Amino acid sequence: MRAVCYHGKGDVRVDTVADPEIKHPRDAIIKVNACAICGSDLHLIDGYMPTMESGDILGHENMGEVVALGSEVTNLSIGDRVVVPFTISCGDCWFCKKGLYSLCDTTNPNAEMAIKAMGHSPAGLFGFSHMLGGYCGGQAEYLRVPMADVGPIKVPDNVTDEQALFLSDIFPTGYMGAENAQIEPGDTVAVWGCGPVGQFAIRSAIMMGAGRVIAIDEVAERLAMAEAGGAETINFSETDVYDELMARTKGRGPDSCIDCVGTEAATHGSVDAVIDKVKAATFLGTDRPHVIREAIMSCRKGGTISVPGVYVGMVDKIPLGAAMNKGLTMKMGQTHVQAYTQPLMAKIEAGEIDPSFVVTHPTSLEDAPEMYKKFRDKEDEVIKVVMRPHD
Template sequence: MRALTFHGKGDIRCESVPDPAIEDPRDAVIKVSACAICGSDLHIYDGVIPQMKNGDVLGHETMGEVVEIGASVKKLKVGDRVVVPFTISCGECYFCEHGFYSACERTNPDHAKAETLWGHSPAGLFGYSHLLGGYRGGQAEYLRVPHADSGPIKVPQNLSDDQALFLSDIFPTGYMAAEFCDIKGGETIAVWGCGPVGQFAIRSAFMLGAERVIAIDHIPERLALAEKAGAETLDFHKVDIYEAINSMTKGRGADACIDAVGTEPDPTGSIDSFIDRVKVAAFLGTDQPHVLRQAVHCCRNFGTVSVVGVYGGFIDKFPMGSAINRGLTFRMAQTPVQRYLPRLLERIEKGDIDPSFVVTHRGTLEEGPDLYKTFRNRKDGCIKVVLQP
């Protein structure tokens, strides 16, 4: 089959790889009808995700048709149309039983590596390094889905691929980011990053009852899309974000702040942002937490900082004194997608949201390497890429 594979920093190729097969009675194989390039895939493209190997198949936003099932699979049948969560979860361990599917204890065969870095291992992920299981990803013609009874959800025929595909990751992630803000109604929520996850966080915050959303970015197309959703926007190249949010909230700060950027923020011109970039380039640091620092300072006393941007290791100069003395709450996670799927699918079916709004570019797997570059460089107003094998 054809698939997109990693061959080093900036080197993504479309090439032939062996077809997947049933390896365990709980497996299913799907024929991919649509997959997407995620913003977190760009961290792989940029070479900042450890434990990637040449030839690894990429991608963790995938949907398609079930073409084969293992003998123990009970909930799916051949011909079912499904969307696949990016987290691989057994459905039976302590964390899965408590709804924390992204912390599954059984699906990361590389758990010892993860434990060395993080203390404990999260679940395995599709297409995201040998730190998280080395599983093949879904930017391919076919995908093997382990633990098929506790992952994929069936998609109604009346929904298009574009409406359903983002249930695999970015819609639940954006929704979780807003849910973490403990919105009761009437709040002001600040969102850093108006990429795909940020866009879903903005819309989810409004769905959950926020009165105002302040969206921070500098890409015109992203800011325009945020404004279309009803957000007030700030360009961090044109204003001082701390001063602007203070002014907009009468000096109190935002009720909650969402970091939808993570480890690779764009340069802001600030001293701490410059130092972060130098440290990472010199292998003296693993992450660039400028946005997270700013979110802490812009959050009101006893507010919440919600973190869904990807961080991989250790961060420098974190303002813990500010967080403690002002009573901030931090919420963060790799999204336990399965716990959100039924309610978000219902939201789509009811017409509360049409996730296809975020799609700007389409292509085939063969066009995938060029579209990685387009997405990475934000060319032609690129916000989200969907591939159709």
């Protein structure tokens, strides 16, 4: 089959690789109808995520048609259209039973790697390094899905592939990011980053009753999409974010701040950002955490900071004293996708949201190297790339 493969920093190729096979009675094989490039994939090709190996198949946003099933998968049938969570979760361990699916205790066969880096191992993830399981990703014609009796859900006939696809990651991620922000009716919510996750966080915050959402980015088309979703906007290349947030909230600050940027924050001229870039370039650091610093300083006293944006390693110069003295609550984590797929599918079916709004570049699998570059470099007004491997 054809698949999008990592071959080192900045090197993405479409290769011919072996077709996946059933390896366990709880496996399924899907024919991938649609897959997408995620901002988290950029952390891989930019070299920020350790334990990637040449030839690894990328991709964790996938939906398609079931073509083979293990003997223990009884909730699916051959021919079902399904969307696949990016988290691989057993459904049986202590964490899964509490609904903390991204913290599954059993699905990372390389747990010892993760334990050395993090103290404990989270769940295995599709296409996201050997430290997180070494599972093949779904930017490919076919995908092996472990724990298929727990993860994939059927897609109703009245829901399109593009509407269902983002239940694999960015819609639940934006939604959980807003949920973790502990939004109360009428609250002012600031969202850093108007990429795909940020767009869903904006719309989710509004669905949860936020009175105002203020979205922060510098890319014109992303800011325009945020405004179309109901947000006010701040272009951080034109104004100081802290000063502008204070002006708009009469000095109190936002009630909640959502960091949808994560490890590769871009800024203009701030001293902390310059230091972060130098450290990353000289391999003295992994993350550029400007946004989390800015969110801590901007959030109102007693407010909440939610972090759905991915961080990789250790960060410094975090104003922990400000966070403590202001009484801030911080909530973060990889998304417990399985807890959200059915409720959010119901919102799609009810017409509360059409997730396909975020797609700007539908294309084929063979265009992946070009699309990765455009997405990384913010060229051609790319916000979300969706690839159809069999077109």
